[in-house]
Amino acid sequence: xxxxxxxxxxxxxxxxxxxxxxxxxxxxxxxxxxxxxxxxxxxxxxxxxxxxxxxxxxxxxxxxxxxxxxxxxxxxxxxxxxxxxxxxxxxxxxxxxxxxxxxxxxxxxxxxxxxxxxxxxxxxxxxxxxxxxxxxxxxxxxxxxxxxxxxxxxxxxxxxxxxxxxxxxxxxxxxxxxxxxxxxxxxxxxxxxxxxxxxxxxxxxxxxxxxxxxxxxxxxxxxxxx
Ligand code: CTP
Ligand code: MG
Numbered sequence: 001x002x003x004x005x006x007x008x009x010x011x012x013x014x015x016x017x018x019x020x021x022x023x024x025x026x027x028x029x030x031x032x033x034x035x036x037x038x039x040x041x042x043x044x045x046x047x048x049x050x051x052x053x054x055x056x057x058x059x060x061x062x063x064x065x066x067x068x069x070x071x072x073x074x075x076x077x078x079x080x081x082x083x084x085x086x087x088x089x090x091x092x093x094x095x096x097x098x099x100x101x102x103x104x105x106x107x108x109x110x111x112x113x114x115x116x117x118x119x120x121x122x123x124x125x126x127x128x129x130x131x132x133x134x135x136x137x138x139x140x141x142x143x144x145x146x147x148x149x150x151x152x153x154x155x156x157x158x159x160x161x162x163x164x165x166x167x168x169x170x171x172x173x174x175x176x177x178x179x180x181x182x183x184x185x186x187x188x189x190x191x192x193x194x195x196x197x198x199x200x201x202x203x204x205x206x207x208x209x210x211x212x213x214x215x216x217x218x219x220x221x222x223x224x225x226x
Contacts, residue, residue, distance in 0.1 A: 002047060002097050003118075004165065005040045006087035009033055009104035010054045010076020015209050022208055023104040024059040027218045032208055034065060035107035035221060041070055043111050045118060046100065050090050052076040052083035081182040085172050094165035101168075101185050102160040105208045108220040109160065116199050117162045124194045125163035127186045128201030129155040158201050161185040167194070 013022035023033040030038070033051075040046050050072045053060050060066050060073070074090050076083035084101055091097050100117070102109065113128055120126035132154040138147040161184060163171075168185055171192035175182050182188050186196040204220040206213055 003045045003100060004091055004097050005046050005049045005100045005102055005160070006052070006084055006091075007033075007037060007040070007049055007102055007104050008052050008076065008080050008083040008087070009060075010052050010057070010083045011080065011105070012054075013105075016211060016213075018211075020059060021054075021057075025208075025214065027107070027214065027221060031059075031063065032107045032217070033060075033104050034063060036102065036104050036109065037065060037071070039107070039109050039111070040100070040102060041068075043114050045114075048072065050074060050087040051104075052087045079182075081172060081176060081188070084185065085169070085176065088165060088169040088172065091165050091169075094169055097165040098162065099165040099168060100160040100162050103207055106159055106205055107208065107217055108204050108206060108224060110202065110205075110224060113201055113205060114160065116201075117160060120162065120197045120199065122197075123164055123167055124196050125161070125168070125186070125189060126197035126199050127161040127184070128158040128205065129198045130158065130201055130203060131155055155198050157184050157186060158205050158207070159184070161196070163189060163196075167192075 009023050016022040024031050037049055048070055052074050055075045074086045117126055132151050136149040136154050137145045140146050171188040175188040175191045189196050208217050
Protein backbone atom coordinates (compact mmCIF):
# COMPACT_ATOMS: atom_id res chain seq x y z
CA UNK A 1 0.00 0.00 0.00
CA UNK A 2 0.98 3.60 -0.53
CA UNK A 3 1.67 5.80 2.43
CA UNK A 4 2.36 9.51 2.26
CA UNK A 5 3.36 11.63 5.25
CA UNK A 6 1.98 15.15 5.62
CA UNK A 7 4.12 17.27 7.92
CA UNK A 8 2.75 20.62 9.12
CA UNK A 9 5.79 22.88 9.55
CA UNK A 10 4.31 26.35 9.12
CA UNK A 11 4.07 27.41 12.76
CA UNK A 12 5.95 30.35 14.27
CA UNK A 13 6.85 28.66 17.56
CA UNK A 14 5.70 31.49 19.80
CA UNK A 15 6.05 29.47 23.02
CA UNK A 16 9.66 28.60 22.18
CA UNK A 17 10.60 32.30 22.09
CA UNK A 18 13.56 31.64 19.79
CA UNK A 19 14.87 33.85 16.98
CA UNK A 20 13.36 31.51 14.37
CA UNK A 21 10.51 28.97 14.24
CA UNK A 22 11.37 26.01 16.47
CA UNK A 23 11.42 23.48 13.60
CA UNK A 24 14.58 25.24 12.36
CA UNK A 25 16.48 25.07 15.66
CA UNK A 26 19.36 22.61 15.57
CA UNK A 27 20.03 19.52 17.68
CA UNK A 28 23.25 17.59 16.95
CA UNK A 29 23.87 19.82 13.93
CA UNK A 30 20.56 19.08 12.24
CA UNK A 31 17.35 21.07 12.37
CA UNK A 32 14.39 19.58 14.21
CA UNK A 33 12.58 19.46 10.87
CA UNK A 34 15.40 17.38 9.36
CA UNK A 35 15.29 14.94 12.28
CA UNK A 36 11.53 14.58 11.86
CA UNK A 37 11.49 14.20 8.08
CA UNK A 38 14.54 11.93 8.26
CA UNK A 39 12.72 9.56 10.62
CA UNK A 40 9.77 9.42 8.22
CA UNK A 41 11.72 9.01 4.98
CA UNK A 42 13.93 6.28 6.45
CA UNK A 43 10.78 4.30 7.26
CA UNK A 44 10.27 2.07 4.19
CA UNK A 45 6.45 2.29 3.87
CA UNK A 46 6.65 6.10 3.57
CA UNK A 47 7.23 6.94 -0.08
CA UNK A 48 6.78 10.69 0.00
CA UNK A 49 6.61 13.59 2.47
CA UNK A 50 4.46 16.64 1.87
CA UNK A 51 5.77 19.57 3.87
CA UNK A 52 3.55 22.55 4.64
CA UNK A 53 5.73 25.59 5.30
CA UNK A 54 4.98 29.27 5.74
CA UNK A 55 4.70 31.14 2.47
CA UNK A 56 7.54 33.58 3.27
CA UNK A 57 9.74 30.95 4.95
CA UNK A 58 13.42 31.77 4.29
CA UNK A 59 14.84 28.77 6.16
CA UNK A 60 13.72 25.67 4.27
CA UNK A 61 15.41 26.58 0.99
CA UNK A 62 18.80 26.58 2.76
CA UNK A 63 18.43 22.93 3.72
CA UNK A 64 19.28 19.93 1.48
CA UNK A 65 15.71 18.76 2.23
CA UNK A 66 14.37 21.41 -0.14
CA UNK A 67 16.00 19.57 -3.06
CA UNK A 68 15.06 16.01 -2.06
CA UNK A 69 12.88 14.48 -4.80
CA UNK A 70 10.79 12.59 -2.24
CA UNK A 71 9.66 15.86 -0.68
CA UNK A 72 6.88 18.07 -1.95
CA UNK A 73 6.43 21.54 -0.52
CA UNK A 74 3.07 23.27 -0.11
CA UNK A 75 2.06 26.51 1.58
CA UNK A 76 0.97 26.38 5.17
CA UNK A 77 -2.17 28.04 6.50
CA UNK A 78 -3.20 30.28 9.38
CA UNK A 79 -3.76 27.28 11.62
CA UNK A 80 -2.24 23.81 11.88
CA UNK A 81 -5.46 22.31 10.50
CA UNK A 82 -5.33 24.53 7.42
CA UNK A 83 -1.67 23.61 6.89
CA UNK A 84 -2.61 19.93 7.02
CA UNK A 85 -5.54 20.51 4.67
CA UNK A 86 -3.23 22.16 2.11
CA UNK A 87 -0.98 19.11 2.34
CA UNK A 88 -3.86 16.68 1.84
CA UNK A 89 -5.10 18.60 -1.20
CA UNK A 90 -1.74 17.97 -2.88
CA UNK A 91 -2.28 14.19 -2.84
CA UNK A 92 -3.29 12.68 -6.16
CA UNK A 93 -5.79 9.81 -6.09
CA UNK A 94 -6.36 10.16 -2.33
CA UNK A 95 -8.70 7.16 -2.39
CA UNK A 96 -5.64 4.97 -2.92
CA UNK A 97 -3.47 6.61 -0.29
CA UNK A 98 -3.11 6.32 3.45
CA UNK A 99 -1.71 9.34 5.15
CA UNK A 100 0.41 9.82 8.24
CA UNK A 101 0.06 13.36 9.58
CA UNK A 102 3.03 14.16 11.81
CA UNK A 103 4.07 17.40 13.52
CA UNK A 104 7.40 18.84 12.37
CA UNK A 105 7.99 19.54 16.05
CA UNK A 106 8.08 15.83 17.03
CA UNK A 107 11.57 14.71 15.99
CA UNK A 108 11.81 11.72 18.34
CA UNK A 109 9.29 9.49 16.56
CA UNK A 110 10.48 5.88 16.26
CA UNK A 111 9.92 3.26 13.57
CA UNK A 112 8.55 0.91 16.26
CA UNK A 113 5.77 3.41 16.96
CA UNK A 114 5.03 3.72 13.26
CA UNK A 115 4.84 -0.09 13.01
CA UNK A 116 2.25 -0.16 15.81
CA UNK A 117 0.15 2.54 14.18
CA UNK A 118 0.19 0.95 10.72
CA UNK A 119 -1.21 -2.28 12.15
CA UNK A 120 -4.60 -0.56 12.39
CA UNK A 121 -6.26 -0.97 9.02
CA UNK A 122 -9.94 -0.02 9.37
CA UNK A 123 -11.28 3.26 8.06
CA UNK A 124 -11.66 4.84 11.50
CA UNK A 125 -7.92 5.31 11.43
CA UNK A 126 -5.65 5.56 14.45
CA UNK A 127 -3.45 7.92 16.41
CA UNK A 128 -0.56 7.54 18.82
CA UNK A 129 -1.57 8.62 22.30
CA UNK A 130 -0.48 8.30 25.91
CA UNK A 131 -2.72 7.30 28.81
CA UNK A 132 -2.86 10.23 31.26
CA UNK A 133 -0.65 9.73 34.30
CA UNK A 134 -1.63 12.89 36.17
CA UNK A 135 -5.12 13.42 37.53
CA UNK A 136 -7.10 15.55 35.10
CA UNK A 137 -9.13 18.56 36.28
CA UNK A 138 -11.61 20.60 34.26
CA UNK A 139 -11.79 24.27 35.25
CA UNK A 140 -14.09 27.23 34.75
CA UNK A 141 -12.86 30.52 33.29
CA UNK A 142 -11.68 31.64 36.76
CA UNK A 143 -9.30 28.65 36.93
CA UNK A 144 -11.31 26.94 39.66
CA UNK A 145 -11.94 23.22 39.46
CA UNK A 146 -15.41 22.20 38.44
CA UNK A 147 -14.76 18.52 37.88
CA UNK A 148 -12.23 15.69 38.07
CA UNK A 149 -12.19 13.41 35.05
CA UNK A 150 -12.00 9.62 35.19
CA UNK A 151 -8.33 9.24 34.34
CA UNK A 152 -8.85 5.71 33.05
CA UNK A 153 -10.48 7.12 29.95
CA UNK A 154 -8.20 10.13 29.34
CA UNK A 155 -5.55 9.99 26.65
CA UNK A 156 -3.08 12.62 25.44
CA UNK A 157 -3.07 12.75 21.66
CA UNK A 158 0.25 12.69 19.82
CA UNK A 159 1.16 12.38 16.18
CA UNK A 160 1.49 10.60 13.79
CA UNK A 161 -2.22 10.27 13.09
CA UNK A 162 -3.06 7.71 10.43
CA UNK A 163 -6.08 7.79 8.08
CA UNK A 164 -7.26 7.13 4.57
CA UNK A 165 -6.35 10.32 2.74
CA UNK A 166 -9.73 10.83 1.04
CA UNK A 167 -11.70 10.22 4.25
CA UNK A 168 -9.53 12.61 6.26
CA UNK A 169 -9.63 15.27 3.55
CA UNK A 170 -13.45 15.26 3.57
CA UNK A 171 -13.65 15.22 7.37
CA UNK A 172 -11.22 18.11 7.77
CA UNK A 173 -12.91 20.22 5.09
CA UNK A 174 -16.29 19.69 6.73
CA UNK A 175 -15.08 20.43 10.25
CA UNK A 176 -13.33 23.65 9.17
CA UNK A 177 -16.32 24.77 7.09
CA UNK A 178 -18.48 24.34 10.19
CA UNK A 179 -16.14 26.54 12.19
CA UNK A 180 -14.80 23.97 14.66
CA UNK A 181 -11.46 24.63 16.31
CA UNK A 182 -9.58 21.58 15.07
CA UNK A 183 -6.29 20.85 16.83
CA UNK A 184 -5.70 17.34 15.53
CA UNK A 185 -6.90 15.13 12.67
CA UNK A 186 -8.75 12.66 14.91
CA UNK A 187 -11.09 15.40 16.15
CA UNK A 188 -12.20 16.10 12.58
CA UNK A 189 -12.77 12.38 12.06
CA UNK A 190 -14.77 12.21 15.32
CA UNK A 191 -17.02 15.03 14.13
CA UNK A 192 -17.58 13.08 10.91
CA UNK A 193 -18.79 10.11 12.96
CA UNK A 194 -15.64 7.94 12.97
CA UNK A 195 -14.05 6.41 16.07
CA UNK A 196 -10.28 6.50 15.58
CA UNK A 197 -8.25 3.94 17.51
CA UNK A 198 -5.85 4.96 20.26
CA UNK A 199 -2.48 3.25 19.90
CA UNK A 200 -0.32 3.53 23.00
CA UNK A 201 2.72 5.60 22.11
CA UNK A 202 5.89 6.53 23.98
CA UNK A 203 6.51 9.42 26.34
CA UNK A 204 9.65 10.37 24.43
CA UNK A 205 7.61 11.35 21.36
CA UNK A 206 7.40 14.90 22.70
CA UNK A 207 6.22 17.92 20.79
CA UNK A 208 9.07 20.37 21.19
CA UNK A 209 7.15 23.38 22.47
CA UNK A 210 8.96 25.31 25.23
CA UNK A 211 12.66 26.15 25.63
CA UNK A 212 13.21 23.37 28.17
CA UNK A 213 12.00 20.78 25.63
CA UNK A 214 15.16 21.21 23.55
CA UNK A 215 17.37 19.47 26.11
CA UNK A 216 14.81 16.68 26.44
CA UNK A 217 14.62 16.15 22.68
CA UNK A 218 18.41 16.11 22.52
CA UNK A 219 18.49 13.42 25.19
CA UNK A 220 15.82 11.27 23.52
CA UNK A 221 17.49 11.60 20.12
CA UNK A 222 20.79 10.46 21.66
CA UNK A 223 19.03 7.36 23.08
CA UNK A 224 17.38 6.62 19.75
CA UNK A 225 20.67 6.52 17.85
CA UNK A 226 22.24 3.91 20.14
N1 CTP B 1 1.80 24.38 12.38
C1 CTP B 1 1.52 24.61 11.02
N2 CTP B 1 0.77 25.70 10.64
C2 CTP B 1 0.30 26.55 11.56
C3 CTP B 1 0.56 26.33 12.94
C4 CTP B 1 1.31 25.21 13.32
O1 CTP B 1 1.96 23.84 10.16
N3 CTP B 1 -0.40 27.61 11.15
C5 CTP B 1 2.64 23.22 12.75
C6 CTP B 1 3.87 23.59 13.57
O2 CTP B 1 4.92 24.01 12.70
C7 CTP B 1 4.16 22.32 14.34
C8 CTP B 1 2.79 21.65 14.46
O3 CTP B 1 1.91 22.33 13.58
O4 CTP B 1 5.02 21.45 13.65
C9 CTP B 1 2.29 21.68 15.90
O5 CTP B 1 2.01 23.02 16.28
P1 CTP B 1 2.66 23.79 17.53
O6 CTP B 1 3.46 22.84 18.35
O7 CTP B 1 1.58 24.57 18.19
O8 CTP B 1 3.71 24.76 16.80
P2 CTP B 1 3.65 26.34 16.69
O9 CTP B 1 2.27 26.75 16.36
O10 CTP B 1 4.74 26.73 15.76
O11 CTP B 1 4.06 26.79 18.16
P3 CTP B 1 3.27 27.87 19.10
O12 CTP B 1 1.86 27.33 19.22
O13 CTP B 1 4.04 27.85 20.39
O14 CTP B 1 3.33 29.17 18.39
MG1 MG C 1 0.62 26.38 17.72
